[in-house]
Amino acid sequence: MVYQMSIKKEWSVLSPDPQKVSDLSSALGCHPAVARALINRGISTAEQAALFLKPSLARIRSPFSMKDMDRAVGRILLALERGEKVAVFGDYDADGITSTAILFGFLIELGMDVTYHIPNRLTEGYGLKPDYVKNHAIPGGVRLIITVDCGISSHEGVSAARNAGIDVIITDHHEIPPVLPEAFAILNPKQPDCPSGFTWLAGVGVAFHLLLALRKRLRDEHFWSSKGKPEPNLKSACDLVALGTVADMVPLVEENRVYVKTGLKVLAAAARPGIRALLDVCNITEGPLNTYDLAFRLAPRLNVSGRLSDGSLALELLTTSEAETAHAIAKELDRENERRQQLEAKILSDIFAHLDNNPQLLEKRSLVLDREGWHEGVIGIVASRLVRRYMRPVVIITTSNGIGKGSARTPEGLDLFNALKECADSLQEFGGHKTAAGLSLKAENIPVFKRDFERVVCENTPAEGLVPKLTIDGEISPGEITPKLTDELEQLAPFGEANPEPLFLLSDLDVLSSRKVGNSHTQMRLRPSGKVQATPLDAILFNSDVNAMQANRFDRIACHVRWNRWKNRKKIQLVVRDFVIG
Known part of the structure; x- marks a missing residue:
């Protein structure tokens, strides 16, 4: 059966200027390996490193630099003044669901007459369609539609709304089509004439910038002070901004890094009943949250309702204030995720059989x-x-x-x-x-x-095909792997697109022991060859093949250096990404 294909990876070991590495290491008081990793990510001065290592919401650039932001904010405030009904139209993936949740929640807090709609993937498809306008918006008395994480290609839906006298504000981050819909305002930083530079934002990031702009304008107009109400603390929405950003695999740079770093702390506090319930069904009970938890544990359960049926269920999870309701929905989403895995396995089985034949x-x-x-x-x-x-x-x-x-x-x-x-x-x-x-x-x-x-x-593409590349931050010796280095590397998180977890090359390692764990993982004890007095290193290779299980020595490995946390204890572990057997 064609279950696997061994694909040789191309290793690229980066070699930044040694003097720059030395200077940055001295300025920060960090290990040279950390300085190399920073320089490899375009961070070469102490000032840049300070901004990277301590991202802050206080350094967010003005949302009003985004094209049409003034126009969008003005139209929403006009709807607030007139008491018009507003519809937030989302997408059925985690980015769209979190976008809908933060915008809907903010407009509700303003006291607006607002509804939301997450289209059914199977019966409605993606994006704003004329059927929604005809069957929902017009009968519901909607005067303004705000799309989130969609809309940039919804020409027919926007035209249908326009013909019905309904204004549309598009907030989206997808690629720009040759012709734009005739919307009242379009917030998409990928527009060629948008000066903001926010091209890496996810849909939820664009929606969050709209909230920042709305709050700023309302603050300037003394909206909350005149009503004797506290101004919304938008930091509390960063849990959902982080979740949607990581789920959509956009670059974790600039504002995205700030939102995800902040959001991970908000998520860990689990003030939102839906988040608490989601963490419970994922059995996340200890240790700090990281982007892996978001991408591979939380996000799949949010995505599953939109994949198999109705994304509104996940939206209800994120917006409910009732713990009992949240736990019931989270358990249902968990069951649906299991069904999704079964459907996926069946399709893969069909495909492998087809490729065999x-x-x-x-x-x-x-x-x-x-x-x-x-x-x-x-x-x-x-x-x-x-x-x-x-x-x-x-x-x-x-x-x-x-x-x-x-x-x-x-x-x-x-x-x-x-x-x-x-x-x-x-x-x-x-x-x-x-x-x-x-x-x-x-x-x-x-x-x-x-x-x-x-x-x-x-x-x-090249004639030899697309070869997977492993970009390695440099070579280190086993003796350099210490708790201090591991702590410093952890400060470079959150990891993801455009900020990969540092990857290092280690050479000449003996395999003292190895054993299979789970279905396909190999747990090992490694030691520098010929150095019997050296402290062995714990290592794990996920989804390994028989070659790794039988190896007695590695000529070299490419690995991450991490803390492995378990039951309030932690120990250093190498996570092996690739290897060459000696």
Whole structure:
């Protein structure tokens, strides 16, 4: 069976200027390995390092630098003054759900007449559509629609609202189409003429900047003091900003780093009943939260309701004030997540069997697969798993009633949005980012799309294919691995896109012992070769193969240096990402 493909990784060991490393290490009083990691991330002065290591909400730049922000704020305050009904229209993923939750909650706090809508992925699809305007907004008396994490490609939906006399404010962060919808205001920092520089914000980040701007304008107009009410502390919303930002895998730089660092502390306090319930079902009970917890434990349970049924359930979890309701919803989402995993496993099984019978498909530079009846809500996850396994662009399409809906993913090295743009003649709709996108097309056009997509991939990627790269921050010796170094490395968190966890090279290690843990992990004790007096190092290799289990010596390994926390104790552990057997 074609369950696995061994893909050789390309190691790139970075070598920043030794003098710069020495200067920064002296200025900060930190280990040279930490200074190297900072310089490798573009942080070369003590001043830059101070801003990076101690991110603060006080340093957030003005939200009014975003194009159309003044116009959007003015329209919302006009709705407040007139008592108009406002609808927040979201997306069904974690970014869209958290965006909806913070904007809806803020407008409720202002005393506005506000409703929300999370579209059903299976029956309504993505984005603002004319059907919503006709069947919900008009009958509901809505006068203003604010989209969050969507809308930049919703031309028909915006036109339908405009024709009905309903203004639309778009807040989005997806790639900009050639022609923009005729909305009242568009908040998307990716617009070419937007001077803000906030291009890395997630949808929830754009929505949060709208809240910051609204609060500033209302403060200037003495809104809260005139009513004898306290001004909202938006730091409390950073739990959801962090969750949506990490879930959408946007770069953790600048304001995003501030929001996630702050939000992790707010999340740990779990003041929101829905967050407390979510942490409970994920069995997160001790130790500091990190971005892994958000991306792989909390976010999947928020995403699952939008993947399989109705994203409004996750939104209710985040907005309820009742602990009992929150725990009931969290348990239901946990059960749905298990069902999602079963659906995903079934589709992967179908695909592996198909590739066994059609091995020539893996000779292509792209992998486009389609079948009737695959669950639309999980094909994106399946595509991501296949990208990691086969290291090529993947499109998974499910068909029903002559229409195909697809999710596309790619490794670094191909701009997926531009690739789909070159295949637009065979598509009905598409949108997304450089590494992830969605599309729809007539089922009869799938063969043409496969041909065109393969051609575009071949034209825009190297002949040898896309090789996974391991970027290594430098070599260290086992003797340098101390509690002090581990503490200093932890200060570089939160880790994620554009701020990867530091990765180091260690050479000449003997394997003193190894054992299998879980289904496929290898736990080891390592020691520098020939140095019997050296203190052994604990190490773990996740999803390892038989070669690692049988190794007696490593010529070199690429690894992270972390604290492994368990039952109020902690010890240093190497997390091995790749190895060369000696």
